[in-house]
Amino acid sequence: MKKKSVFENPLISFVTLTYIIFFMLFMVIGICIWLGAPEWLTVTMQIMAAWSSTFAFIILFKRIYPELRLKDFIKQQFTTRLRFSVLGTIVAIQVIIVVVTMLLHQLTNTQGFAFSYPGLGLMALAFLDNVIRGPLGEELSWRGYALNELQKKYSPLKSALIIGVLWGFWHTPLWLASGYNGVDLVKYSVLFLIGIISFSIIVTFFYNMNPNLVIPIVIHQLFNFSLVVISGDLLEIMVYVMLLYFVVAVLLVVINPKGNLYKKKH
Template sequence: MTIEKTLKRPMVSFVVFSNIIFWVFLALIGVGMMLDIPKILTDILIVISAWSSTISFVIFFNKIYPGLKLKEFVKKQFAPKLRFSVLSIIIIIQILIFSVTIFILPGARDTQNFTLSFSGIAMFLFIFFHHLVQGPLGEELSWRGYVLNELQKMHSPFIAALIVGVLWGLWHAPLWLLTSGYIGVNLIKYITLFMVGIISVTIIMTFFYNLNKNLLVPIIIHQLFNFLLSLIKAETLDVLLYTMIFYFAVAVILIVINPKQKLYKK
């Protein structure tokens, strides 16, 4: 059996099953809301649904990596020492994008008034950890730790990033329809901006992840992307438009200058 076949089939199964699990949990959440079940149960289902890709990966792990223990695989993802230079750059880039977006987005600055009271700090921390558990912790082991790394064995990092970006973006498709609140032309705009942004973020993740190979790198990028985006209280399409343009610009800069040849070979 060829290497391509041994990799392709488990990956296809992983992607399909991840989407199925996500849809199933979203259906359960919908049914639960109709039956008026306790909110804590709905919140638990939401968190589990966000981990659907990791659940799928764990289910198929022995077929993907026969003979390897999951604990060893996870440990390996965090083994390289986290480089301060990489960490600093990804934080600075995303804070700059956040700051510039607030500065140029009409009305956004008036809503960023987190008071330094106990309740304000508590809510700030709650939002931070809510996004951490419901986003990067439940997605990065599978999409970057598995899919991206395997695709880079067959393709350049840039092509691998594009593939992961599309697959990862489409995995979010149920949320476009159920939580965006848009229909018609606005829904198309929302989906377009979302896909441009998520592919751009994936390219940025891939570049910096390849510099360090510690899974904390994409986890931090993903966390800052979700968390900082949630702090901008303005019209969603406007927020997406400015934010995704900046992430797209950073991705293009990395592609063009290709420092240390981490996206493709010249």
């Protein structure tokens, strides 16, 4: 009997192809910078790299869902009615994380730091840039597909942890290109991974409460933007932001209203 390859599993194929596309585009970005290519070309490649998981999903879509059209799949991700109680809760949690981060840093650092406000126009551009480079390019595939597929086999919590680790290490090239080295690089990478896994648990919890892709998109956008709106040393900011996300994730696991993190999807 012929043994089946692990790559015949669509989910494994998706993760593998996502990594390959991202790593290849990341190398192209490096070459563009090294050759002094026009900025628009480098930015375009950066956006494409951020969308690597979506590209992988589109390439494999007919293999994953042979009887479904891509536009119908996308439409399905937004058909569930948005619950504004859920949306308001996630916004409130993330605003509190930003405020607490600023207060804690003020108490422990004499130089301090503050809310970064370069003007409405630049803030709007930064917000749009974060949307394009983050949630719009990642949530359809990582949450809309991968998370939902994992939850057919595992509990939401286990699925969230798997996605958190896979999605976290997908960012490895960004860690290496962060400009940090030695102890600072280790600190940056560990904090990043803690934040990503915690984020994955939080997203899974609220996404299961209201399975509309707007929920993970909003959480993802606010997660990324929280590191933009606070001025100061990035590593110092990450200590508070990532650990606060970790605290929220632990509280959700411990309190776990209605057992949302332990009930397997059918």
